[in-house]
Amino acid sequence: MDRTGPAIGGLKRMQPMEAEKEIGKLINYLTTHQHRLAYQDCKNTGLPIGSGGIESANKHICHVRLKRSGAWWLEENGNTMLRLRCALYNDTFDTVLNSYIAKKRLSSRKGG
Numbered sequence: 126m127d128r129t130g131p132a133i134g135g136l137k138r139m140q141p142m143e144a145e146k147e148i149g150k151l152i153n154y155l156t157t158h159q160h161r162l163a164y165q166d167c168k169n170t171g172l173p174i175g176s177g178g179i180e181s182a183n184k185h186i187c188h189v190r191l192k193r194s195g196a197w198w199l200e201e202n203g204n205t206m207l208r209l210r211c212a213l214y215n216d217t218f219d220t221v222l223n224s225y226i227a228k229k230r231l232s233s234r235k236g237g
Contacts, residue, residue, distance in 0.1 A: 127159075127162070127163060127164070127165060128164070128165075129155055129159045129162045129164075130159070132155065133152055133155050133156060133159075136148055136151060136152050136155075137152060182214070185214075186207070186210045186211060186214055187207060187210070190206065190210060191203055191206065191207070208221070209221070
């Protein structure tokens with residue numbers, strides 16, 4: 126059973142003193158994305174509903190490489206490294222690399 130509706134109803138009944146704007150944003154988000162929040166369906170099919178897997182992947186892919194002791198990055202280079210590491214772990218590295226090579230070839234032909 127989807128419990129998003131009752132959660133939205135509970136949020137609407139709240140009488141916030143200071144967080145009214147943020148609660149309004151949450152209500153709007155949940156209402157807009159309610160069709161995507163089929164937690165019970167995910168649970169029934171064995172799909173994960175928590176963020177633990179994403180947080181673990183973020184730590185493994187991003188932090189381990191980019192936040193090493195003494196490491197520093199220019200923002201552009203750090204973002205490029207993240208794209209490459211994500212492609213490596215998503216098994217799309219060859220596609221990303223070939224796309225990069227094709228763009229470089231096209232750019233060099235145009236004189237750029």
